[in-house]
Every structure is written in structure tokens, then in C-alpha cells.
Amino acid sequence: MRRPEQKSEARPGFFEELTPIHLGFVGLGIEIRSNSPDANAFVTVNFSALRSEYSKEPDLVYEITEIDKGFVIRRSNSDAPVELSARHPAEFLYVLEKDLVIECQKLRPDLYFLHAAALSYRDTAFLLVAPSGGGKSTTCWGLVNHGCHYLSDELAPTRLQDFQVHPFPHALCLKSEPEPPSPYRLPKETLNTGPTLHIPTEAFPVRIVNAPIPLGVIFHIQHLSMDLVPSTVEISAAQSAALLYANALNPLSHARAGLDAAVDIARHARNFQTFSGPLDLTVAEILSTLEKTERR
């Protein structure tokens, strides 16, 4: 694996100023190097639970440069280095994470990457599937405060061979407005980038899941109104597969355009559709369904 080209030719010692951050995700090593204390701090807060020491060459290498009006993110471990830009910290984290996830997905075609929050209930994973802005992260934060262990609020890479869900425990990301209602207040360690709030995993009231665990239940979350009393109905594997497919990352990279993988995952799990409402009631609805599901 080729190491990143050092910009230090132009500015000696440029990237030696700060210690590289090493992350581990789905068995891949990621190195992030930066000349910016701010960028390092954002990366540290966002990815603290993914920090990992490894002896092999990293699979992905990023170099972050802070410039006058934002950040430049350079992925430099391929024959064709990619340069991305971000205007502010929220965009920086978004752009970096998006690229990192896409590149990891390319390197792990045996995993089906679902846009879903993933939590653990009695050592079995359950997913909250919803489109962006559908309340995954907020519901996830509520569930974490009721003892569910955290894998991710955003991404559920699922191994097709054995339906194990890999954790992606980045800082839980909420939009700044509205803040979660009582009793789900934000911890003081929350990073506020302006448009987004990032709750570092160290501030969670539960442990972070750091190894793959088996998938058990899938909830497709649909938010209609805060006035609605939450309800849940069991749906068929076919219906769930269609919804999973719509929330898959790059499904076309899989055989038969990724349809079989979505179906196989749905067949492996119990599938529900939950119509959400106020956070405390939605959390209670999901926990109640999990409890009933386990008893059957």
C-alpha cells in the first residue's frame, strides 16, 4: 500500500506537527493526518470509539489541511488521489465521513451497507431504518438512554454470510434544532458545530458495542406527526426488503443489483413498521415490541 505523498517537500515537517489518528472500521485501517488542531479535535470527538492501533499499513489515508475558509481533505492512498473541500466543521465531518464510508464499502463488498441506526438489545442487534431526516438519530439517542447499547446512529454494515451487524460508533449526530426533549438532554461534552450536534460516545450512559453482533429485528420508522401515539405493525419480509433496498448504500455493487442481499437480510430478521410520535412514547413502543418479540 502506498503511503500518502508528503506535502512536507513544500513545507518541511508539515504533517509531522500532529500525531496521526488511527481508526478501525469493518476490519479496515484508516489513518487521518492533519496540520490542524481543530480538525484533529473534530475527528477525535467524532470517531473516538473507532480509534484503533494496528500494525499493518492503513487501507485508507486522509490528509487534512485547514485553510482560510475551511478544510481540504485529501485521500491519498490510491493511484488517483482525491481532494475534497469543506467550508465549515459540520461540512468537514460530513464530507470526511461520507468519503470514508464509501471507500470502506468498496473494500468490503461482502458487507451490505444500510443507512440505519443500529443498537443492541440483549446482545442482539436491531436496526432503525428511515431516510435521512426520518428520526433515526433522535430515536437512537432515546433508546441509548433506556439501556440499549450503541452500534451506530447512521450505518449498519451487515455481513451477508452470517447476518452480523458491524458497529460504526461515531459520535451520535443530531440537528441543532430542535434539541431532544426532557429527559433526553444533551451531555455537556456535546460538540456543537452550528448546524449539527455531535454527542461523543464517552458521554453515553451505556457501553459501546465494538464487535459485530447478530441481527434480530428491523424497525422501519415512519414519522407522521408528533401528535400521533406511536404504533407498530409487523410487515412481511418482502415489504421490509423493499424498504431496506431503498436505504442501502450502493446496492448495485452486489449481485443482482443488491436485491437478493436486501431480501436475505429481511428474511433473517423480524420486520416491523413503527409510526413514531413523541420521543419518549416512541422509545417505549420500540422497547415493548422488542420485549414481546423476544418472548415469542
Added chain:
Amino acid sequence: MRPRADIIVREVNGETVILDRSTGLLHTLNATASFVWHQLDGRQTVQDIARAVSRMFDVDIGVAEKDVAAVIARMGEQQLLQEDDAQTGAEERS
């Protein structure tokens, strides 16, 4: 009419998921519609399929004919079907 050759189909517990890559749309068929779908081999008529539905689901033949015609029309509207002269059916796994 028969299923279009270039769509991807997967049967799941008696229901069917259809991926039409040309439109990017996913369709799910319930058990009855799935049964109709599998009868669409380019040879059977609506009446033939309705008789099969009537037997399989124990419904009145008149009701079955009406429902089968409606389901096939809906599949046609969604451009999931092709004319009978095509040589191959959809790529399917169960």
C-alpha cells in the same frame, strides 16, 4: 403478456419483490398478485389465470376474473410486462 426480461425478481415467503432497474422502482406483490405473476407465461389467458386463482384461493370465478384483469392491468401500467413474442422471462430467484 409475460414478465419483462430485464427486471430482477425475488420471491419471499409467497410474496414477490420486483426491481425495475430502468425506472429504479421496487414493487412488492402480495401472495395473490405473486400467483398471478407466476402464471404470466405468455400462453395463459386472463380467463385461464382467473380459473387458477379461483381454485387456489377459493374465490368466485367472476370475482377472480375481475381481480386478475385489474392486477395485470396494473402490472402493465407499471411497465413490468412485455409482449408474448419475447423469448425469455424475468431473471428470478426464489
